[in-house]
Amino acid sequence: MNQKIEDYLVNNRDTHLSQLKDFLAIPSISTLPEHKADIEKAAEWMAESLKRLEMDNVKVYETKGHPVVYGDWMKAEGKPTVLIYGHYDVQPVDPVELWNSPPFSAEIRDEKIYARGASDDKGQTFMHLKALEAILKTTGTLPLNFKFCIEGEEEMGSPNLPAFAEAHKDLLEADLVVVSDTGMIEKGKPSITYGLRGLCGLQIDVRGPKGDIHSGLYGGGVQNPIHALVQIVDSFRSEDGHILVNGFYDDVLAATEQEKEEFASLAFNEEGVKQELGVNELAGEKGYSYLEQTWTRPTLEVNGIYGGYQGGGLKTVLPSSAHAKISCRLVPNQDPSKIVELLKQHIIQHLPAGVDVELTPFDQGYPFLTPIDHPYVQAAGAAYEQVYDVKTTYIRSGGSIPIVATFTQLFNLPVVLMGFGLPSENFHAPNEHFHLENFDKGLRVLCHYWNDLAKM
Amino acid sequence: MNQKIEDYLVNNRDTHLSQLKDFLAIPSISTLPEHKADIEKAAEWMAESLKRLEMDNVKVYETKGHPVVYGDWMKAEGKPTVLIYGHYDVQPVDPVELWNSPPFSAEIRDEKIYARGASDDKGQTFMHLKALEAILKTTGTLPLNFKFCIEGEEEMGSPNLPAFAEAHKDLLEADLVVVSDTGMIEKGKPSITYGLRGLCGLQIDVRGPKGDIHSGLYGGGVQNPIHALVQIVDSFRSEDGHILVNGFYDDVLAATEQEKEEFASLAFNEEGVKQELGVNELAGEKGYSYLEQTWTRPTLEVNGIYGGYQGGGLKTVLPSSAHAKISCRLVPNQDPSKIVELLKQHIIQHLPAGVDVELTPFDQGYPFLTPIDHPYVQAAGAAYEQVYDVKTTYIRSGGSIPIVATFTQLFNLPVVLMGFGLPSENFHAPNEHFHLENFDKGLRVLCHYWNDLAKM
Numbered sequence: 001m002n003q004k005i006e007d008y009l010v011n012n013r014d015t016h017l018s019q020l021k022d023f024l025a026i027p028s029i030s031t032l033p034e035h036k037a038d039i040e041k042a043a044e045w046m047a048e049s050l051k052r053l054e055m056d057n058v059k060v061y062e063t064k065g066h067p068v069v070y071g072d073w074m075k076a077e078g079k080p081t082v083l084i085y086g087h088y089d090v091q092p093v094d095p096v097e098l099w100n101s102p103p104f105s106a107e108i109r110d111e112k113i114y115a116r117g118a119s120d121d122k123g124q125t126f127m128h129l130k131a132l133e134a135i136l137k138t139t140g141t142l143p144l145n146f147k148f149c150i151e152g153e154e155e156m157g158s159p160n161l162p163a164f165a166e167a168h169k170d171l172l173e174a175d176l177v178v179v180s181d182t183g184m185i186e187k188g189k190p191s192i193t194y195g196l197r198g199l200c201g202l203q204i205d206v207r208g209p210k211g212d213i214h215s216g217l218y219g220g221g222v223q224n225p226i227h228a229l230v231q232i233v234d235s236f237r238s239e240d241g242h243i244l245v246n247g248f249y250d251d252v253l254a255a256t257e258q259e260k261e262e263f264a265s266l267a268f269n270e271e272g273v274k275q276e277l278g279v280n281e282l283a284g285e286k287g288y289s290y291l292e293q294t295w296t297r298p299t300l301e302v303n304g305i306y307g308g309y310q311g312g313g314l315k316t317v318l319p320s321s322a323h324a325k326i327s328c329r330l331v332p333n334q335d336p337s338k339i340v341e342l343l344k345q346h347i348i349q350h351l352p353a354g355v356d357v358e359l360t361p362f363d364q365g366y367p368f369l370t371p372i373d374h375p376y377v378q379a380a381g382a383a384y385e386q387v388y389d390v391k392t393t394y395i396r397s398g399g400s401i402p403i404v405a406t407f408t409q410l411f412n413l414p415v416v417l418m419g420f421g422l423p424s425e426n427f428h429a430p431n432e433h434f435h436l437e438n439f440d441k442g443l444r445v446l447c448h449y450w451n452d453l454a455k456m
Numbered sequence: 457m458n459q460k461i462e463d464y465l466v467n468n469r470d471t472h473l474s475q476l477k478d479f480l481a482i483p484s485i486s487t488l489p490e491h492k493a494d495i496e497k498a499a500e501w502m503a504e505s506l507k508r509l510e511m512d513n514v515k516v517y518e519t520k521g522h523p524v525v526y527g528d529w530m531k532a533e534g535k536p537t538v539l540i541y542g543h544y545d546v547q548p549v550d551p552v553e554l555w556n557s558p559p560f561s562a563e564i565r566d567e568k569i570y571a572r573g574a575s576d577d578k579g580q581t582f583m584h585l586k587a588l589e590a591i592l593k594t595t596g597t598l599p600l601n602f603k604f605c606i607e608g609e610e611e612m613g614s615p616n617l618p619a620f621a622e623a624h625k626d627l628l629e630a631d632l633v634v635v636s637d638t639g640m641i642e643k644g645k646p647s648i649t650y651g652l653r654g655l656c657g658l659q660i661d662v663r664g665p666k667g668d669i670h671s672g673l674y675g676g677g678v679q680n681p682i683h684a685l686v687q688i689v690d691s692f693r694s695e696d697g698h699i700l701v702n703g704f705y706d707d708v709l710a711a712t713e714q715e716k717e718e719f720a721s722l723a724f725n726e727e728g729v730k731q732e733l734g735v736n737e738l739a740g741e742k743g744y745s746y747l748e749q750t751w752t753r754p755t756l757e758v759n760g761i762y763g764g765y766q767g768g769g770l771k772t773v774l775p776s777s778a779h780a781k782i783s784c785r786l787v788p789n790q791d792p793s794k795i796v797e798l799l800k801q802h803i804i805q806h807l808p809a810g811v812d813v814e815l816t817p818f819d820q821g822y823p824f825l826t827p828i829d830h831p832y833v834q835a836a837g838a839a840y841e842q843v844y845d846v847k848t849t850y851i852r853s854g855g856s857i858p859i860v861a862t863f864t865q866l867f868n869l870p871v872v873l874m875g876f877g878l879p880s881e882n883f884h885a886p887n888e889h890f891h892l893e894n895f896d897k898g899l900r901v902l903c904h905y906w907n908d909l910a911k912m
Contacts, residue, residue, distance in 0.1 A: 210734035216855030234690035278666035283810030304764035354739030399672030
């Protein structure tokens, strides 16, 4: 790599980290309405940064929800255009008491930066700004055309971005989409994610008596909404982890034998997952390896359950209602809307006597699979290898970035997921962090990639 | 009945109701520590009332919790001694906004007195004072010996009264215990409750990963504590409402054919229960009538469940833990400690892989059954009939008054539950009230009963 760029990155590292800390200090939690002003502040921060980067057409686009920040640099005539997607919103921070340092006051400890959004996705989005800044400041130009599309609703499932993309198809048109919102399979192993799971879910509200009632006077004669809910939820899965919803697996594209062999060759450290999570045993669907379970198999999980008394000791009530939030991670070629319908049918069929149920779908996202033999994808792999000096692995992820599938469908483009996070970095959990080793190396990978693409 | 007593009750009705209002004005909520001073005030109020009634040995006995008020009148030489048990503590008043008049400012509307404790149990305890006052003031003496034991922790499950009773066995010794803390089966139908259910329960804490984790990255490969909890809870009951815990029914004393016939003859209004609760269907254990289900069959109910995300929308986590509070209403001859052991064994046996569980028992209480052919019980029934002019029904209740079983076991005495409440009077709920018709008639029933017992 150009020594000037290398020097620039070394000499400006402290400034860059200080800027990242400013970005991380904005509590832009998209799901909590009380953080609306912070969301706007984060969008403004991003727009200002794009302007300082000499991007053109920088604009904060309003949507029905949180704004989308756009900016472009289109002066590399005849060269391909890269659309860089990222998000400036973050997950909530509860339970906040489990954080070792305040979630919105970034702290570097042991060469890791700790803050909500450090890795997912402010840190990784920020790297794209700094890679282009390094090239621009040292060469005065960029080797390709770039467009930024940075949204503020990814952690809500990107409810408004598909409509925005549809309405601004010309604006976002490109030859390639690059997203850095995923992780490497383990420390020191560069990885390109070629498959993501989709998402759909339901709020289940079971209602019984019009108020809480006395468990002595009525207990045994009246349906308890918690028991009804438990009966429904338990009917979803067999004891061996198989989903029992009729038709659930109908459209599942099975992993190929080649994929299974490649997964096995990764020699994935299941023992490490157990230690990291502090569990004695991994317990997924029988008949599949851990990687197959989390990358290629759909799930149905309860993300939250509540009903009745939650305080200290006992209160002998039969509650009036009970509630669960369930979500499914979907794999190619499952259709989120179809799965939601199957879930609804299952619940109605399994509804115990004496209660009513209300079902409210959550936002949905399609699963994603990109061709790994595309030259742009292979070039990304090669860029990693130049920096990490290790063969790039092609992996899937169990997570969902719904907008990735939308981009694929809308623009019929290859989407390259160049992630720099690590599975141990507590995305969505207390003490989220980002390894500075991957911050540093990732910046260099991106610089290589853009220069290599320009030569193709 | 003695006309002088009748006249006394009529002439002093306003004074009595005014005194009751004073008693009801003390917010003696036993479960809320901030009402400790009110508890003490209510105990003092009771002690002062006993002194004015010319009771001897009146004393507020301290316990590890709230005090017990004692007083006696032992001048009826050669006559039986009646121990009157009641409680001066009340339930919390939340949600207070649902009350139509302030809970601690009693209001008479439509010949009902509305206040927390009006029926459960200040109103009913107060009636015992006034019945004895009427007899004393008009005859100068009492036909029997009386002891009062009025506690302040009934709504907490009487945690300290068993130890108090054990330590003061001589003080509380009697020939008969009378408790007015139950209800009549319906308006105008005098009822003696001869059976109560017992109580035991467990807090179930299921723990998985050491923190909440990402449902995409890990989902499908790691046990979800909510699913594990749901699997355990669902394993407790069959779809027809039968408890599947091994040995659970072993000691259950089945209702006799005679009892079943008597229950059937009550022509209990199940439609009324559905309307009152706002449910389309009653859904208890198959093969039993509603009264059998709630009076003679043990239950296992979840009183509260919680785990994971409970806010708006969806948060795609696999939670670190999930929790349930379960309790069982027990019937004769089930032993609470034994049932807790069976529950623990069942949970351990049904614990899914990949999680741990912690089990914490709640306070326990034995079920109760008193011989309805005992002359003292029959005399109580006859006293009701003289006032209400309707045949007394012998009923059970699904609720628990743990101390009743303790008295039975400790003193080997018949316990007569002479209740004057009505099922519709909102015990433990907003707008608790007491029908003055039963206040008036109940006073006369008690006067009859004491005079009749003295002649036996």
